[in-house]
């Protein structure tokens with residue numbers, strides 16, 4: 504019943520996890536506002552969502568640009584009156600090695616994974632904090648450690664993790680819920696399987712979508728999955744930093 508009749512805004516809805524959650528929410532009765540840059544993919548999504556008997560507004564935008572983001576929000580509110588649930592999911596990464604990469608490439612990663620969240624987060628809080636709702640974001644377990652070849656990506660995902668933790672504290676008196684999602688390696692266009700040291704760790708997109716949708720439904724503050732990734736990250740938190748660094752050096 505959670506999704507029934509709600510307006511759900513999803514960024515990065517053109518493919519992968521965002522598209523999957525959009526279809527899950529629509530199948531359960533939600534109206535969808537879908538945004539990303541690739542128009543043909545958004546148009547296909549719209550057809551699939553509307554075939555489920557709910558409404559879908561697609562608003563192409565580059566989420567790194569606050570002006571384009573405001574257009575998405577204006578369109579959502581003009582069409583549906585309000586946003587009840589937002590999944591700030593746009594993002595991605597490319598392998599980068601510190602010492603070989605450039606400052607420009609590093610800050611690009613922050614724009615793709617941090618700015619794309621913040622540009623929606625601030626106006627959405629202003630819009631939703633009196634009436635309530637859920638704001639979720641797709642962070643990553645990579646945001647817990649400085650992984651080799653992923654330093655800039657890890658840093659950008661750590662930034663969204665910390666920002667959402669602050670929101671949860673500072674806005675605890677409001678009816679807003681903040682959900683941070685930490686999917687482990689998942690088969691999507693965004694995953695380069697060559698960068699995954701142990702292929703058995705990769706889960707299907709369907710599984711990840713189920714986990715993400717469930718966490719949003721129950722308002723779980725932080726949800727990391729699958730369990731084996733959760734255990735690895737917890738174990739890493741207990742081990743001495745020097746051990747972790749030695750271990751990670753093996754994958755550098």
Ligand SMILES: NC(=O)c1ccc[n+]([C@@H]2O[C@H](COP(=O)([O-])OP(=O)(O)OC[C@H]3O[C@@H](n4cnc5c(N)ncnc54)[C@H](OP(=O)(O)O)[C@@H]3O)[C@@H](O)[C@H]2O)c1
Pocket residue numbers: 514515516517518519520521538539540541542544564565566567592593594595596615619641642643644685686687688689690691692693694
């Ligand atoms: N797959 C994994 O293993 C994994 C694990 C942990 C976290 N994640 C995170 O999950 C999220 C979704 O990734 P995915 O795996 O589903 O990969 P994906 O299929 O490549 O999806 C990425 C989405 O982000 C959108 N996007 C990227 N840059 C954008 C921009 N500047 N403006 C607007 N939209 C933008 C893309 O749309 P357009 O290109 O059409 O704009 C696309 O819809 C990402 O934040 C990723 O970091 C993925």
